[in-house]
Ligand SMILES: Nc1nc2c(ncn2[C@@H]2O[C@H](COP(=O)(O)OP(=O)(O)O)[C@@H](O)[C@H]2O)c(=O)[nH]1
């Protein structure tokens with residue numbers, strides 16, 4: 001009985017980080033974001049669509065981006081303290097500004113949580129329609145039926161400005177391993193449409209603090225943590241994009257002060273998203 005030899009546990013951290021992060025480069029990231037140019041007469045800003053399960057941290061990510069860029073905590077998108085029902089039912093676009101109140105050339109769009117759409121309700125149809133620019137801001141999502149072509153919020157012939165230029169799946173590190181296959185399939189449907197249109201797809205992995213004590217204590221350990229590496233691989237495998245398009249972040253969720261290390265991870269992810277969107281727009285000009 002009990003003759004099992006226990007294998008020695010691998011150390012929780014790699015000797016060296018597997019991605020390089022300069023934790024002093026927050027200002028440089030802000031400067032790069034401000035310097036993004038679209039060179040496109042039809043476009044005022046790039047449109048980035050966030051989607052993912054209820055409670056993944058989509059609203060929190062929008063607020064975290066705005067907080068990082070303002071140097072103080074901001075609450076523009078409504079977060080909820082329990083992840084039961086999706087709060088976001090109205091299709092809304094958040095324009096992003098910096099601390100000098102300059103509008104940055106991108107907006108983050110928030111849709112309802114994926115599990116709120118019923119199995120028969122055309123699955124991820126509304127997310128795909130939003131991605132293709134058919135849904136006007138202010139539309140109230142109906143969980144049981146997707147938008148109809150004669151709805152006043154339906155845009156028949158979307159302009160490049162109405163369309164989405166980068167798709168972002170927001171996935172919590174703490175739930176990726178046991179995420180419902182129904183949700184994974186819905187994300188997969190949206191991804192395959194994005195890929196057929198050439199729209200880039202990025203994954204934001206939130207709640208890294210909930211899966212690794214090393215990282216919870218010190219965010220600069222993020223790329224030394226085996227746990228985080230493993231969760232990022234899960235995200236890549238289950239959601240689809242390669243590992244280089246998966247970005248771990250820790251949102252502002254309980255703190256009341258700005259944190260340089262959170263900001264660096266959030267702004268690195270944002271810069272990658274915005275550059276992908278800009279490059280996509282350049283190809284469809
Ligand atoms: N620990 C932790 N909690 C988070 C993080 N991001 C979001 N949350 C919490 O997760 C809950 C749901 O977040 P919310 O942004 O409303 O999710 P949404 O449904 O995707 O918009 C809130 O209670 C947040 O405080 C994170 O990075 N770490």
Ligand SMILES: [Mg+2]
Nearest residue numbers: 058059087088
């Ligand atoms: Mg939300």
